Amino acid sequence: MSTDNITLLLHGGSGRLHPAGTPFPQEADYERTLAAAAQAGLAVLARGGSSLAAVEASLRLLEDSPLFNAGRGSVFSHAGVNEMDAALMDGATLRAGAVAGVRTVRNPITAARAVLERSAHVLLTGTGADEFAAEMGLETAPPAWFRTEERWQQWQALQAEKAHLVVLPPKYGTVGAVALDQAGHLAAGTSTGGMLNKRYGRVGDSPLIGAGTYANHVCAVSGTGHGEFFIRHAVAHDIAALMEYRGLDVATAAHHVIHDKVAPAGGRGGVIVLDRHGHVAMPHSTEGLFWALARAHRPVETNVCHMVVE
Ligand code: ASP
Numbered sequence: 001m002s003t004d005n006i007t008l009l010l011h012g013g014s015g016r017l018h019p020a021g022t023p024f025p026q027e028a029d030y031e032r033t034l035a036a037a038a039q040a041g042l043a044v045l046a047r048g049g050s051s052l053a054a055v056e057a058s059l060r061l062l063e064d065s066p067l068f069n070a071g072r073g074s075v076f077s078h079a080g081v082n083e084m085d086a087a088l089m090d091g092a093t094l095r096a097g098a099v100a101g102v103r104t105v106r107n108p109i110t111a112a113r114a115v116l117e118r119s120a121h122v123l124l125t126g127t128g129a130d131e132f133a134a135e136m137g138l139e140t141a142p143p144a145w146f147r148t149e150e151r152w153q154q155w156q157a158l159q160a161e162k163a164h165l166v167v168l169p170p171k172y173g174t175v176g177a178v179a180l181d182q183a184g185h186l187a188a189g190t191s192t193g194g195m196l197n198k199r200y201g202r203v204g205d206s207p208l209i210g211a212g213t214y215a216n217h218v219c220a221v222s223g224t225g226h227g228e229f230f231i232r233h234a235v236a237h238d239i240a241a242l243m244e245y246r247g248l249d250v251a252t253a254a255h256h257v258i259h260d261k262v263a264p265a266g267g268r269g270g271v272i273v274l275d276r277h278g279h280v281a282m283p284h285s286t287e288g289l290f291w292a293l294a295r296a297h298r299p300v301e302t303n304v305c306h307m308v309v310e
Contacts, residue, residue: 002050003296005278006043008178010034010058012068012290012304013173014224014270027304030067034292035300037061042294051179051187051220052090052113059086059109059191062175070175071107072141073148074193076155077201078133082146084193086208087123088112088281091186091215098207106141108122109191111206114138123207155210158197166180173290174206176222178215186276188213188220194289205230210237218244218276221254225262225269225286233262239273248259254281261267 063071097116270284
């Protein structure tokens with residue numbers, strides 16, 4: 001047992017960033033919210049909580065914030081509804097839980113944890129997932145809770161253009177977290193509203209174990225970006241496999257999958273990865289990736305700035 005290595009790394013999505021040196025109006029809000037979420041997760045780890053609990057605690061805060069494309073503030077599907085996906089995985093046991101296409105559970109990441117801990121399954125979808133969450137006594141919320149004016153306007157603009165485009169939200173972002181606890185156990189979680197204007201019933205990479213979310217005894221991974229590519233390339237598991245089977249370090253493995261495999265295929269996005277020693281990597285092929293990193297005895301680091309594509 002050691003408190004020295006405890007780590008909580010989270011992301012707030014990948015995508016376009018404001019050019020270097022031009023702060024955007026909500027920059028401080030994003031920074032503050034990311035830092036608070038990372039700190040909340042670290043506090044769980046500091047008092048001996050599990051990496052699973054820490055990931056959930058961080059992501060609940062980001063889901064409740066209207067700034068991110070997860071929970072409250074999710075993007076709208078083509079049908080004009082919010083359908084959310086989330087997954088949580090425990091690296092020590094390989095137990096996992098996920099929900100896809102939920103509409104009424106306030107915190108999809110908590111529903112994912114309930115699937116992991118209180119069902120015989122890994123992934124529940126749609127009405128079945130919402131009903132399970134309600135049966136488990138999880139808090140529900142009406143459509144108005146998830147709706148933000150900004151996301152509604154983004155959706156309206158696409159309808160006005162009669163576009164059947166499915167696009168990555170023009171702003172941040174899907175949320176994800178990875179954590180290392182005092183017992184040396186890793187966990188990963190991801191939560192998202194998915195892609196703007198997505199087709200009814202579309203499921204992205206975030207709730208799919210091995211695609212957008214994965215954790216084992218070697219590393220924990222959460223992704224963000226164009227989900228269809230992350231599914232095809234089994235991104236999160238591929239990174240873990242490179243580390244486990246080929247002995248690559250966290251930065252080399254993550255960089256290879258994002259830049260040498262997914263990007264050349266046309267898939268843009270990024271990942272956060274944490275290994276069992278507390279080493280981190282957050283490569284991205286988009287202009288930027290929002291992230292926050294909280295470790296023992298150090299100030300929280302955040303990134304909401306312009307970053308050059310690596
Ligand atoms: N990966 C998510 C999805 O495809 C979207 C995102 O990360 O922004 O559903």
